[in-house]
Amino acid sequence: MERYIEKGGKRLRYGYTTGTCAAAAAKASALLLFGGQRSEAVDIDTPKGWRVGVQIFELQMEGCDAAVCCAVKDSGDDPDMTSGMRIYARVERAKAPGIRLEGGRGIGRVTRPGLSVAPGEAAINPVPRRMIESEVAAVLPEGEGATVTIFAPEGEEVARRTFNPKLGIEGGISIIGTSGIVEPMSEEAIKESLRLELSVLRSSGAHTAVFSPGNYGRDFCIQNGIGEKLLIKTSNYAGYMLCEAEKLGFREILWVGHIGKLVKLAAGIFNMHSSCGDARLETLAAYAALVGAGRDTVGLILSSNTAEEATEHICDAGLEEAFAEVASRASARCREHCGGNIKVGTVLFSQGRGLLAMCDSARWIMEEQGWRG
Template structure:
């Protein structure tokens, strides 16, 4: 048995932010002076664009010295007895501008879990103080550029990244950061009453979907086919159109839950047998071990339309096998008649 690399876990932006806030508050309560603390998000083996980012937490008695996100925002206000804490999005941390997310507009894009942890610590550490009114600014160095690699702008989180986290730990085995992003986009689309959501895999699929729907209803799922459909099913999405090329769709019909090559390759012997059984034609898989090559051979034989239909049918059957209640319809890009586009 081969030794498998143990993937490194990490901590969410929320965990790093809470740790930095705690240190900052502890220092301010001792010195009674404004304080700034910084932390660098540690590396891990997840698909995480925020790895290595620097998170800055500032605490002061006024907001005069804060560099805030230029988007209009209201502070998250927490009151405890006679004390209060206002939390603002600084440069590099996004502000929510649309409904449908865990945080309503127009507040800083800080998820409930880290926000609650910050408030709980503030309550504990200030329970013997009175009339303490603090302002907190959370910033991320280069956060605006990092955010361009996320779906933040599409769902209305502007000018920075979100401070995320539920359990506090990033689990790379499930590529949780990417799946969490997909989940957020699905929830957003449903909350904004999009009857049909589009899952796309690849640039061509995305471009076709963009010609038919608003980008807010289009979700690039990477290779996470099963995980994305599971989220959509659990969220009771009314209709999901899953678009991808015939190569990836062949993997789906063969039962691949993730279509990345590291999870395996197409079983061409099985594909050859299915073509023989369903189309009564034996392809020469020795001559071309690619789905595109097989498509070209079947096109010459006048069977390419039937081949596309076979792949589409089997992929949809596989999805129904995974999720009996799923409202997902798989369509391959090559089948123009099926697309009707």
């Protein structure tokens, strides 16, 4: 893929997600099966808005009723366990109209709740699922039906070196990607670009910034009218961004984020990457116990697969007060981290429950800025 981004003075190449590869392979297989078209490359529409060309390999017919093609995962200049893997799609004629999507060899299967895919289903996330179905539907003759099976022969081996086993995804990789495009990662380059973004915001005269770790927080801010023009996605670099904000003279920081990320701040974890520290469930269990959770509820929280699942256990027990404690503690730890020189507020939400809590400082910042929340 010949698209590049400048980060920290470095020219880095974009790549494709496993979702884009699966959609391309599926489209090529459908073209071969239903139209006899042998495509060395196919064009794919990605959620990022880019239409990209993907090379196709190993085009094969299996009798008259099925075709198989593959695309090679190209992660660009991003370090990625799945880079270079072959992602295959087998498209088979079906008796009924429509498209049925399945996961085959090397595609993980979800075994625990709390993810975007239900237990028992193949680990093909919602966005790539829609991409695959859309690309096949675009070339499927009217009245025809197809069963699409995505598989990756190396998937099971590669998945052992990922976080899939910890998440309860067994037997292979996940087909993922919310944009269809892999943006190359360079830690120092990312930090520098974040610092520059913060510096530009401060240069505009802003004394308040809204920090969010990622897209979930950004989307929550947009949907709830919270400081979109002051919003900066910090990725995992919470501590770094707080210190840079203090150096630049910001007076207020409002954190808005998913409970699974911001609960780490309450534990004093300022690099949010799971490899640097992960006490999400333990922290939630401690704050649930603080507001009255019994041994059984604490056990359910600690045995949860994700923070989202733990949140449901807390809410089911009527212990929502725990989230207010987490928000207050997160803000306090952030103030300490940057020398007490910045007012910090925290807004927590979950995908299933929406707004969970905001601390007093967050309310003050939002009222001062005229944000409805």
